[in-house]
Amino acid sequence: MTFSAPDVLAPAKLGPVMLRNRIIKAATYEGLSHKARVTQDLIDFHVGYAAGGVGMTTVAYCAVAREGRTDRHQILWTDEAMPGLRRLTEAVHAQGAAVSAQIGHGGPVASPKANGLPALSPTRHFHATSLSWAREATVVDLDRITRAHADAALRAIDAGFDAVEVHLGHNYLASSFLSPKINHRTDAYGGSLENRARFSREIMRAVRDAVGDRIAIVVKMNMDDGVPGGFWLDEAIPVVQWLEADGTLDAIEMTAGSSLLNPMYLFKGDAPLKEFADVMPQPIKLGIKLVGKKKLKSYPYTDAYLLEHARQIRAAVKLPMILLGGITDKPVMDLAMREGFEFVAMARALLREPDLVNRIQKDAATPSLCIHCNKCMPTNFTGTRCVLVDRGTTRSASWGKPEGYAS
Known part of the structure; x- marks a missing residue:
């Protein structure tokens, strides 16, 4: 029997949700929320991708607990935040796209x-x-945070979201439990891989039990922390198989790197050291200048750069998968479909060109203008954007500078 790769531009079902195509705007922290609430700038940010043709856009990052934020302005699932979140989902839906909320705890x-x-x-x-x-x-703490994930998913339904993306990657809290480099516990949450995966599985079980099939549930999980002694592919494969057997997710997006220990490992390409230093307060600014090259490493960029590892996950499970990493144009999207992935997730290419999907639909040969310079990364402190295109959306200087990096 021959395999017929799906059309990435055709409608597709993700859990209970029908998307108009298989292209998802990946979660990139926008830096545009204020005092844990939605702003018009944040709404406009996502409406731009919806109007530009994506099947679904992902709002990042919506913390499930106050101590889990990497930025004091990040959205929290409070009563006060709900009206703004509803305005955001309604505005995205008006453009014909679905919208997902990335939920998690920064740990x-x-x-x-x-x-x-x-x-x-x-x-x-x-x-x-x-x-x-x-x-x-x-x-x-773990019991409280597990319940908070379930509560966040329920609030996401109330706010009109079509999906939640549960963050189990980048050495945020759940991911840090998976990592043998960070997790040195001796109780039921440490030691063996089964124990280290317990917290992630409990979170996903709580979310599924709370929401049933009323909303799509996507997991973002590391294949590789990018640090010696960290979580790696040989452990990621059984964890994904356990999650599949648990029946708690509708799709999985595999990622890589550690926001704590090696953030550039996810992005590939040059590390924008000067741009990071420019937006950081002291003494972090000085630290970047002195040891930045050791902490923020550069890695060669290639299109579909996570495919080699992700295809090994693909071979091990049957659940729908989203390919992330270097998705830039139609040929790369078609490659993902031929490799058996059901969806693709784009980030930097869409920051440069929010309407890229619409233009690809008109002309499949449309190239991406993204040069993978990574200078968009430090802009999440002032409003995430491509620095090569001036769209005038930046966070007010009076809001202050955050101290972390979310992805």
Whole structure:
């Protein structure tokens, strides 16, 4: 029997949701929320991608607990935030696209200074960026945060979202439990891979039990932390198989890298050291200038750069998969479809050209103008954007600078 690759531009079902095509705007922290609430700038940001043709856009990052934010302005699932979230989903839907909310807890990546609360980690961990210690999460903390994920998913339904993307990657809290480099616990949440995966599985079970099939559930999970001794593909494969067997997700998006230990590993390409230093307060600014090349490494960029590892996950499970990483044009999208992926997720290419999908629909040979310079990365402190295109959307200087990086 021959395999017929699906048309990436044709409608497709993700869980209970029908998308107009298989192209998803990946979660990139927008830096446009204010005091944990939606702003018109944030709405306009996502409406631009919806009008530009994506099947679904992803709002990032919506923290499930106050101490889990990497930026003091990040959205929290409070009563006060709900009217703005409803306005956002209604505006995206008016353009014909679906909309997903990325939910999670920053864990050791969170900013204790911004939150006024200590960051949490599987075991006590020093965060070089915030120059502070994350305290060990107790079982009571884990139970509370697990329930908070379920509550966030329920609120997402109430706010009109079509999907939630649960963040199990980048060494945020759930991902840090998966990592043997960070998780040195000796209780039921540490040691063996089964124990280290327990927290992630409990979160996903709580979310599924809370929402049933009323909303699509996507997981974003690491294949590779990008650091020696960290979580890697040989452990990612069984964890994904366990999640599939649990029946708690509708699709999975595999990612890589550690916002805590090696953030550039996800993005590939040059590390924008000068641009990071320009937006950082002291003494972090000085630290970037002195040791930035060691902490923010550069990696060669190629299109579909996560495919080699992701295809090994693809071979191990039957659940729908979203290919992330270097998705730039129609030929790369078609490659993903031929490799058995059901969806693709785009980030930097759409920051450069929000209407890229519409133009690809008109002409399949349309190239992406993104040069993968990564200078968009530091802009999430002032309003995420491509620095090569002036669209005039930046966060007010009076809001102050965040201390973390979300992705």
